[in-house]
Amino acid sequence: MSISGDTADSIVLEISNVAHGGVFVARHEGRVVFVPDTMPGETVRARITDDSKKSFWRAETLEVLTPAPERVPHIWSAAAIDRAPDERAGGAEFGHIALPHQRELKRHVLVDALQRFGGIERDVEVEAAPGDDEANGLGYRSRVSLHVDEEGRVGPFAARSHRVVPVDDLPLATSAVQQAAPLGTPMPGLERVDVIAPSVGATRVVGTDPDGRRRAGEPLVERVGTREFQVAEEGFWQVHRHAADVLTRAVQDILVDDEFDPQAFNLDLYGGVGLFAAALGDKFGRTTRITTVESETTATDWAAENLAEWVGAQAITDRVDRYLQRLVRSVGASERRRLQAATIVLDPPRSGAGKNVVSALVDLHPAQIVYVACDPVALARDLGSFRDAGYELDRLRAFDLFPHTHHLESVALLRPTNR
Template structure:
C-alpha cells in the first residue's frame, strides 16, 4: 500500500475518460475519479497510488455539484453508500441521461482522434425506452456470496453486494429475480427475459435450453446462456443500423461476403433480409453452439453458411490460401465484423485488408478498441465513410458504434 492510499483529497474534475471515470489533477498528477462529473469539485479517497503516472480515487462527497447531477437511479449504486459497497453496473446513474450521451460522444471523438488519427464528430442516438434510462436490461448476471446470498459485484470488485432492486432490468426480469433467496454451492444466477416465452433463471451451469428472440418479423433460436444483445431494443437497432451502413453501390450479393464474430446470425440475417435470399454470406463464430443455431437461423438463404472457427485463424488462413478467383470475389465483398470488447486486433485487420474487400461494416462496443482498429485499417488503405453511435447501455459508460470503412 502506498503512502497516499486511503487519504482524501479535494479535486477539481475536468473531463471524462474512457471506462466511466472522470479526470482530475493533484500537484500535476492525473487522478482518475469514479462517481464524479466533469466540472464538479469533490472530496475523493485515493484507492490506488502504485502507478507513477496516475492515481485512482473514489468520490466520497460532492462539494460543488454539476448541474447535470441527479439523484442516482439505483440507490444501491449511489452516493448514499460507501464507495466499497456500491453495486456495479450503473456507473453513470447519477448523471442526467442527455449529458451521459454527451460524455459518451466526447469519449468516442477523443478516441478517434488519439488512436484512429481522425477528427470526426458523432451523435450518440437514444434507443426506445424509459426516459431515465431504466428498464432495458433483458439479461442480468447475479453472483453468489459465501453465505448463498446473491447480488451484483461491487463496482470495480468481485465482492457480492446484496440489493433490493434491479432498476436497469426489464419489468419481467425484476419480477422473477430471486434477490432475497439463497443459492448455497452455486456461483451465478442469471436472470433473462427473451422476447418470446417470458422471463426465466439459469442457476449455475445447468444444461442449456433453447430460447427464441424475435427481431421484427424474424425469429432467432439460441441457447439461453448464449450471447444476445442485452438492451431490449438493441437487436432491432443494430439490424437497422447495419442494413443502412452498407453502401448499395459497393455491395455484390454474389461476392464472398463475410460476417465475422457472427454469433447466432443476427447481422448475417440483416444483410440477407436487405439484399435477398440469394445473397452469399459466410458467418464465422468460435462458439460451436452459436454456429449450430446460426445454421438454422440462416437456412432460408441459399448462399449462407455458418462456420465454427476462431476468426483470427480462419481469416488468416483465407488470406493465405485464396486463389485468384476467390480473391476477386473477396475484393467485391462486404465484411461485417462485430468483435468482442478488445476489438479485432492487428492479426485480423491485416488479414482482412490483405483480401481488400470493397467495404467493411464494423460494429463496436468499445470506442478505444474501435479507434485502434480504425487506425490499423487506415494504415492499410481504408478510411471511415460513415459512423453512428447508439446508447445501448444507458446509465453505464458503455456505448455502441457502427462504422463503414471503404478503400481509399
C-alpha cells in the same frame, strides 16, 4: 487539481474530464487521478485508493462539495453517493448524471478516442434506443448476471470489486427480469445466477455452480422484426431489449447499396447466431451468399439453423484471425475476385479485431467493411490500422444501448481509398 480542504486521509479534487471506462479525471500535485461517482465540473472530497503507479492514481469519491448542474439523484439507491464507497453497487456508473448529458460524455469519449488512438477527426451524435428517453433509460436490460457469495447471498458485485452487494431492485432490468430475479432469496451452492427475459417465451433463471456447471436449457428464441433467432441459453445475445433491432437497421442502412453484391464472398465475422448475416440477407434477398465465422460451436450450430432459408449461407466455427489467414494464403483467383466484391461485417468482442485481423482483411481487399464496436478505444485503434493500410472511415454512427453505464456501441463503414 488539489485545493485547500485536504485532510490526513482525504483530498479535494476538481474534476476536469471524463475518461474511458466510467471514471473521471482530476489532477493532484501534477498527477492524473481517476475518480468514479462524479463528473466534469464538480469538486469532490476523495480518498486515494491506489497510489502504486507513477503516472496515475485512483481515488474514491467520499462527498460532492460542488455538484455539476447535470447531477441528478442516482437512479439506483444501491449505487448512490450516500452509501460508503465499497457498498455502492456496480453496473450503473453514470446513474447520477442526467441522461442527455451521459450521451454527451459518451460522445466526448468516442471523439477523443478516435483522435488519440486512431488519428481521426470526426464528430458523432450518440443516438438513443426507442423508448429510452420516455423511460429515463430504465427497464432495458433483458439479461442480468447476479453473483452469489459464500453465504448464498445474491446480488451484483460492488463497483470495482468481486464482493456481492445485496440490493432490493434492479432498475436497469426489464420488469420481467426484475420480477424473476431472486433478490433476497439465498442461493447456497451457486456462484452465479443469470436472469434472462427473451423476447419470446418465459423468463429463465439459470444457476451456475462454482465448477461452471449449469443445467442444460432449451434454446432461447429472440425476435427481431418478424424474424426469430434461436440462441443457446448461455450464448451471446445483445443485452438491451431493442439492441438487436437497432443494430440490424444500422448495419443495413450504413452500407453502400450499390457496392453490395449478393453473389460476392460476403462475411459476418464474430457472427454469433447470425444476426448481421440475416440483416444482409433480409435486405438483399434470398440469393444472398454470406458466411458467418464464430469461435463458439453452439452459436455456429444455431447460426446454421437461423440462416437456413438462404441457400448461399454458411456458418463456420473458427477463430476469425485463423480463418482469415487461411483465406489470404489459400484462395484461388475466382474466390479472390468474389472477396474483392464482398461486404464484410465484423462485430468483435471488447478487445477489438486487432492488427492481424485488420491486415488480413485489408489483404482481401473487400468493397466495404461494416465494423460494429462495443469499445471506442479498440475501435479507434483498429480504424487507425485500417486507415494506415488504405481503408478510410466513411460513415459513423453511435448508439446509447447501455444507459446509465459508460458503455457505447458504434457502427462504422470503411471503404478503400484506391478503388
